Amino acid sequence: MTPTVLIVDDDTGFARAAGKLAADEGCGVQLAGTLAEARAFVREHATDLILLDLTLPDGNGMDLLDGLDLARHGQIVVATGRPSVDTAVRAIASPVVEYLVKPFRPEQLQAVLRRIARCSWPGIGDGPGAVELAGASGAMRRLSHMAMRVAACDAPVLVAGEPGSGRTAVARAIHAASGRGGAFVVVDCDTLPAARIESALFGDDGDPAASAFARAAGGTLLVNGIERLPHHVQARLLAIVEGRASSAGPADAGAPRLLFCIAGDPLRSVADGQLRQDFHYGISALALRVPPLRERGEDVVALADLLIHHLNGQYGQEKRLAPGADRALLRHAWPGNVRELRAAVQSTYLLQRSPLLHVEPAGTAPVPAHGDGARLVFEIGTMTLAELETRAVDAALAHFGNDKAAAARALGISVRTIYNHLARRDDERSGASHATGH
Template sequence: MNLQDYVTASPVHGHTEEILDCVHNGILAIDTGGVITVCNKAAGHLLSINPEDVIGKKLLKVIDVGQCTLSRVIATGQPEYSLKIKVNGRTMVSNHTPLLTENKLVGAVAVFQDITELERVSSELESVRQLCNRLDTVFGSSFDGIMVTDATSKVVRINKALARLTGLDDSYFVGKPIEDLVRNGIFKFESVTAKALREGRTVTAFQYINPSKKEVLVTASPVYNDDGSVAWMITNLRDITELNQFKEKLRESQMKTALYHAELSQLLKEKIRHETVIAESKEMLKVLDTSIRVAQTDSTILITGESGAGKEVVAQIIHNVSARSKGNFIQVNCGAIPENLLEAELFGYEAGAFTDARKQGKTGLLELANKGSIMLDEIAEMPVNLQVKLLRVLQEQEFYRLGGTKTIKLNVRVIAATNKDLWECVCRGTFREDLFYRINVVPINVPSLRQRREDIIPLVMHFLNSIKEKYQVEKRLEPGALDMLEEYRWPGNVRELKNVIERLVILCEGNTISVQQVAEQLNRSPKRPLKPVVVNGLLPLKDAQEMLEKDLLEMAMNRHKTTRKAARALGIAQSSVVRKLARYNIKSVQQWTTSLDI
């Protein structure tokens, strides 16, 4: 039986249409005139056409010429393969082949294959490939060492940074249990990865790598399967050797900085002592030290102390050594300005705020002190209604001028000063309690001159030099005159001392100021009443004075043992006690010092 007879006798002969409809790929054929002769179901589905409706119709009336090139195949007689076309959101590959019968062109056939899903999968695979490449890049370029282990604790992969940290290539790691790295001495301490795998949680600990002598911070984190079991362990190793070195250098730098600050503070203190304030006593040195330290902040300060003790000088020091030294330093005596004018002076006023007000208004002292400091002396004398406005300035750093509606912002440090007990004023109701707490952030008490007698002689020398420069007059004091100045109680403090010295220089004739002249000046100031001294017989006044002085010195030394305590009991300077002990040959200073040490 020949082939033609076999085909004719075959059971499927005559079922060509059914066979074409069973094919998954779309098949579309045309004759040489461009008329559609074959269109199976798959082609109709892919091209969104009804096969029965298009048979016998021109191809160009059914399909866009850009989507099908069968007409071109008819014209050229050449096949066209793997043509990618898009129809209705679908991506297809089409092969166009000429149809020949007995070597005569009778038409052309197109076979379509839907590759939409394949394109989607291919796109996803490309995305995954790109992601893997990026992850590989991150993995390889990370400065930290990274190690991946499986659920059995075998090392799967390490990056270059880990090899650099350990000084070992991946042959020492990949395929080997993590515990072997500890047993082989690569890691000094317990494996962090093994512990994290065993406990099923992230673990962080320090590790030491023996080959490279590196300190590292290790973090091992588990990656879980869908069922919650550990699939992988990702271990990160960060070199902290340099970090520890930097930490040590930072600590050394901080220590040096603290030392430099201390030295700078000391130099600043010495500079202030020589140029601004006389401070030899430990009490005044403490005030000076506190002033320098608090000057580095913007805290509100309350300076207390008797009148004339030097509160203004301390306030000026705080301003001068602070970051605000380039700004204004404004001093306001709250007790010297009438109550009805104090508000206008402090806060200023707008034009026409009240009768007789300036047409252009006036800038207040607080504004003038902006970016600087303002000292409110005798703050206890401030009226209560102004205390409320001052409290707002301290809390909000803003205020209104008199008659104004615009808020004025401030950047000013307030230094309050008083010679009164402010808390007593609070209890009497003349000073607001909330304002007291607001200004009493850093209290500084300036001791009276009688509490720091070591400063009296240096102050006297300072005032003598100042008067010499001012009046071109040079005077000196007798030793006894210095003792008398040291023993005096100075109720007017430094201000009184300065005035007395200036008066002595101006009024006393000659180049030497005598004891008698000092006594005459000091008698003008009230003295503390003394208990009467009993005299049993008549003797020269000078001898009586020496006998009494000697007895008092011996009594003080026997009772207090040290020259400092004796000086405090006698109300004179320690230097005077030392001189008088030597003068009367009362037990040497060295003996008293030895007695003190014992």
């Protein structure tokens, strides 16, 4: 569902500019020039974000919040050209999450918009995997685009990512978008004894109908944790992928689509001897990487909001993130990814009495100042200067949680240069897509 943004401002120039920013982030936009118009809209429609000017022709914008049903409306952002101590104090005591003073930088509003403009993954809705896949970061948008492209074909797909990042959710989304009528069946090698994996996949000699291949006929079979597959089972799967062997499923239902998930870097698993090289070659023609949470910038705040929303529904309360709570979320590295965030939000929700929540991670793992996340290593002759620039910008954005201003300072360039770089890269991708006919 497209997020709805209500912009309440009698300055039509500002309202239209803010509306364009919201539309560019995938939001539906409604403009209101008066308090009366805004009240009429919120009575009939739910919103995900209200951008609120304080000085309106018929009253103070803050009056809109009196009696507002927060269960039907999302985040509130004040944008004013006439700040005052009184309005700031009133905003702090209200559900306002940002207090912006005009003129402000576009990226300040974009950060808020990206928290609510969640990716649209067809077929997922609010079901399993919806939280893991929520977010509007560039990394998740690219992943969504690629996942929906590979969904239409029958070739195997390899989904790689750190534990807790949402690999199974991506696989489930591919199945949902594929249009296959059969079941989505998972064989989780992480939870099965090695001796039981082969029979779980192919069935026992006396009962092949009980195999995962048989149950997934006409649908999708996900083999999760393939780094734990015994080598002879990898060889057997490879033979099926290459058409040299049959899966022994029901002929009338059709063979299942095969998806494979692996924790971490597949090439490292090959180097460590966990993954057969020929098996890796056979299943990696279509490979997707699920980004870790630390590379998804503002998504961590959107996910925390969504998790709190689900808990509110479960417990009948109206809790929300406290103003400024996003800073701690963005500083933490989240080595356990979405799984760690879910545990932190649930713990905070149940233990903190205040309706304004400060999510406290269990550990203290700040974004590293040194190491792989903050060091760019390359070999002379392996990439061009343009490619090196791309790697440097991407690494800086990932290190600073997609904070473009911080990344620009670290690289010694302007924020505009960062935006120009990202826009140019998007244009190149779009051009490449048109050139290939996709």
